[in-house]
Amino acid sequence: MASGNPFFDDLQSKPEVIDPPQNEDILDGESVNDPTQPTTKPNLVVSSSVRELLECPVCLNAMYPPIHQCSNGHTLCSGCKPRVHNRCPTCRHELGNIRCLALEKVAASLELPCKYQSYGCVGIYPYYSKLKHESQCSYRPYSCPYAGSDCTVVGDIPFLVAHLKDDHKVDMHSGSTFNHRYVKSNPHEVENATWMLTVFSCYGQYFCLHFEAFQLGMAPVYIAFLRFMGDDNEAKNYSYSLEVGGNGRKLIWQGVPRSIRDSHRKVRDSFDGLIIQRNMALFFSGGDRKELKLRVTGRIWKEQ
Numbered sequence: 001m002a003s004g005n006p007f008f009d010d011l012q013s014k015p016e017v018i019d020p021p022q023n024e025d026i027l028d029g030e031s032v033n034d035p036t037q038p039t040t041k042p043n044l045v046v047s048s049s050v051r052e053l054l055e056c057p058v059c060l061n062a063m064y065p066p067i068h069q070c071s072n073g074h075t076l077c078s079g080c081k082p083r084v085h086n087r088c089p090t091c092r093h094e095l096g097n098i099r100c101l102a103l104e105k106v107a108a109s110l111e112l113p114c115k116y117q118s119y120g121c122v123g124i125y126p127y128y129s130k131l132k133h134e135s136q137c138s139y140r141p142y143s144c145p146y147a148g149s150d151c152t153v154v155g156d157i158p159f160l161v162a163h164l165k166d167d168h169k170v171d172m173h174s175g176s177t178f179n180h181r182y183v184k185s186n187p188h189e190v191e192n193a194t195w196m197l198t199v200f201s202c203y204g205q206y207f208c209l210h211f212e213a214f215q216l217g218m219a220p221v222y223i224a225f226l227r228f229m230g231d232d233n234e235a236k237n238y239s240y241s242l243e244v245g246g247n248g249r250k251l252i253w254q255g256v257p258r259s260i261r262d263s264h265r266k267v268r269d270s271f272d273g274l275i276i277q278r279n280m281a282l283f284f285s286g287g288d289r290k291e292l293k294l295r296v297t298g299r300i301w302k303e304q
């Protein structure tokens with residue numbers, strides 16, 4: 001599937017690349033760059049048919065240069081071309097190596113709204129830079145931060161908070177300090193990773209506290225870290241500390257929450273959190289090494 005074309009790879013996972021614009025006057029030259037001043041001269045017929053022309057008949061994604069065509073003029077995207085064995089998928093004639101420069105130029109003249117318009121983005125972008133914007137658009141939805149499943153839910157923060165609560169039955173707490181106990185009866189089964197997620201709300205924001213067991217090289221360890229439900233630039237306004245201890249020993253971690261734009265796995269694999277060796281964890285648990293009993297206390301604060 002990977003085509004080596006960054007546009008195409010992005011499109012593969014997101015079939016609806018070009019959403020129907022809500023104001024259809026996108027081809028109007030005067031005001032395309034000023035989304036706050038939509039004109040009322042519609043060019044609906046042209047824009048929607050051009051967008052249809054730019055849809056690859058095989059994968060239905062928007063096409064980006066090089067756009068190919070057969071000798072009869074049927075077009076095809078560069079990602080699909082190597083997969084059709086030199087046969088035009090529309091007329092079955094030999095495909096050859098003809099590029100459709102005219103269509104590429106028409107595409108270059110298009111300006112379309114960001115596909116996250118429904119999430120609040122008002123930007124309108126030239127066809128060829130739209131994908132780049134969308135990959136960084138601050139309105140783009142977040143992925144569900146729940147780590148224990150391959151959840152594919154995306155949405156804005158209020159939506160995800162409700163989703164975590166209702167669909168994943170995640171514990172919700174309000175306040176900026178916490179005191180959590182993690183108990184597991186067989187601490188030697190690191191393989192079936194113990195992990196937990198708790199959501200805290202404070203300062204009008206939401207934070208995800210992750211706790212889990214994983215294998216660090218040969219050593220089984222536990223890690224606890226905080227993620228911020230929002231973008232990275234805002235996450236940096238907060239700090240947090242975590243403490244775990246027992247038997248007169250104590251480990252303290254202070255860090256900056258990571259945005260949930262960074263995957264749970266990425267944060268974990270960068271060890272950006274409180275890491276507890278299993279032997280130490282069992283020591284903290286105080287008992288007979290048959291049960292893991294960790295008390296993690298923490299605090300979140302806003303940096304001035």
Ligand SMILES: [Zn+2]
Nearest residue numbers: 056059077080
């Ligand atoms: Zn295609």
Ligand SMILES: [Zn+2]
Nearest residue numbers: 070074088091
């Ligand atoms: Zn053809």
Ligand SMILES: [Zn+2]
Nearest residue numbers: 114116121137
């Ligand atoms: Zn946008």
Ligand SMILES: [Zn+2]
Nearest residue numbers: 144146151153
């Ligand atoms: Zn989910």
